[in-house]
Amino acid sequence: MKHLVILGAGTAGTMMANHLVSKLPKAEWKITIVDQYKIHYYQPGFLFLPFDIYTEDQVKKEGKKFIPKGVNYIQKKIERISPEANTVTLDADETLNYDILIVATGSKIAPEEIEGMAGPEWHKSIFDFYTYEGAKALRDKLRDWKGGKLVVHITEMPIKCPVAPLEFSFLADSYFKHKGMRDKVDITYVTPLDGAFTTPKAAQALHHLLEEKGIKEVTNFNIEHVDYDNHKIIDYAETEVDYDLLVTVPTNMGDEVIARSGMGDDLNYVPTHKATLQSKDYENVFVIGDATNVPTSKAGSVAHFEAEILTENILRYVAGKPLDAEFDGHANCFIETGGGKALLIDFNYDQEPVEGSFPFPGIGPLRLLKENRMNHMGKLAFRWVYWNMLLKGIPIPFVSSAMSEKGKKIEAIV
Incomplete structure (x- = not known):
């Protein structure tokens, strides 16, 4: 019996378990998935939680219910990967041997990387919305906040869902308008990039929306520390931005197990062949989702597209064939713009977001880089798609x- 081990039961790992359980011969292969957390979170929903658009129950479910029958599920902390020995050490010194390893350990925020960020004002006047706890704390803060200077800030790239901070800014604008207090809130969007997004076309469209909504933009801001006593963020050029309420996206890093195992780069992401999703250092190790260092968005849609490619390459690897399935960096993201509208962008390694129709050429019904209500409905519908199709490895019709x-x-x- 051969062993395929999946590390991480988040979006990417759960999808791979569902894809492979029906495709690998059960008489020859045992599939095991390991994750230390009992709860599976719908992370895109964290954006909506602070604004009371989603409830807590809508963004979390027990993770085990999405692991298919026939897959061995272990809920334990992963201590170390030993790729030379083809083993994984779990809590209490339990050891798993593997013939194939899939690393799907994701990424998380690291506010401790910036001086003063994770200090005494964390979740008091300084918040994140990239964690369940952070999004809930921010929701409670916004319910009673009387207004002032709201700063939405990105520490550095890459981050999970690069458009999420912009979406937060747009939704904040809409939220305070709805509460009749937009005139009491000054919103500033602060980014280390030289524009609103990572590609010129989308940056142009999104900058226009920031201007239209009266959201100030501070670019090329590389934060050095947070002065929480005086409510300022300060960059290496000594530029200062004042805040009353700071909503920050801290440094995103891969899981600590990658560092402990000596398998990652400076941010604990695993060096990965961007087309095949095979580890650059270990032939029988494959990497998917936010754990990779491939140059595309860290987003659920990307993990979904990667899973289809990786499944094919795993099957080819098992059969002793060359890995000829290639991932093109495809990302597909709805961008909430507030007021019940959204944009849709579709891009890959070589093609930046452009105008057009999706998923049917010339028909749509969704329009790319166009703000409308249909795209907003698509964003909200994605939660159902996530829980009922995406995690279960069910293909999304007409989206390749x-x-x-x-x-x-x-x-x-x-």
Whole structure:
């Protein structure tokens, strides 16, 4: 009996378990998935929790219910990967041997990386919304907040869902308008980038929305520390931005187990071949989702597209065939813009977000880089798709893992 071990039962790991359980011969392969956490979170929902759009129960479920029958589920902390020995050490010195390893350990925020961020004002006047606890604490703060200077800040790239901080800014604008207190709130968006997004076309469209909504933009801001006593963030050029309420996206890093195992880069992401999703250092190790260092968005849609490619490459590896399935960096993201509207962007390694129709060329019904209510409904519908299709490895109709160029005004990334 051969052993395939999946580390992490988040979005990517759970999808891989569901994909592979029906495709690997049960008489030859045992599949084991390991995760220390009992609860599975719908992380895109954390964006909506602070604004009372989603409830707590809508963004969390017991993780085990999504692990398919036939997969051995272990709820334990992963202590170390020993790729030279093909073993994984769990809590209490339990050891798993593997023939194939899939690393799906994700990423998390590390506010301790910035001086003063995780200090005494953490979840008091300084908040994140990238964790369940942070989003809940921010919700409770916003319910009674009387207004002032709201700063939405990104520490550094890469981060999970690069558009989420912008979405938070837009939803905040809409939220305070609805409460009749927008005139009491000054919103500033602070980013280390030289524009609102990572690609020029989308940055242009999103900058226009920031201006339209009266949200100030501070670019090229590389934070050095948080002066929580005086409510300021200060960058290496000694630029200061004052705040009354700081909503920050801290440094995102891969899991500590990657550092303990000596398998990652400076941010604990695993060096990964961007097309095949095979580890660059170990032939029988594959990496998926936020754990990789591939140059595309860390988002649920990316993990979904990667899972389809990786499943094919795992099967080819098992059969002793070359890994010829290639991931093109496809990402597909709804961007909430407030007021019941949203944008949709579709892009990959070589193609930046452009205008067009999705998923049907010339028909849509969704429009790319166009703010409308249909896209907003698509964003909200994705929660049902996530729990009922995505996690279970069920293909989403008419949406392929490779980005289609049909129906789009193609302009390659220079």
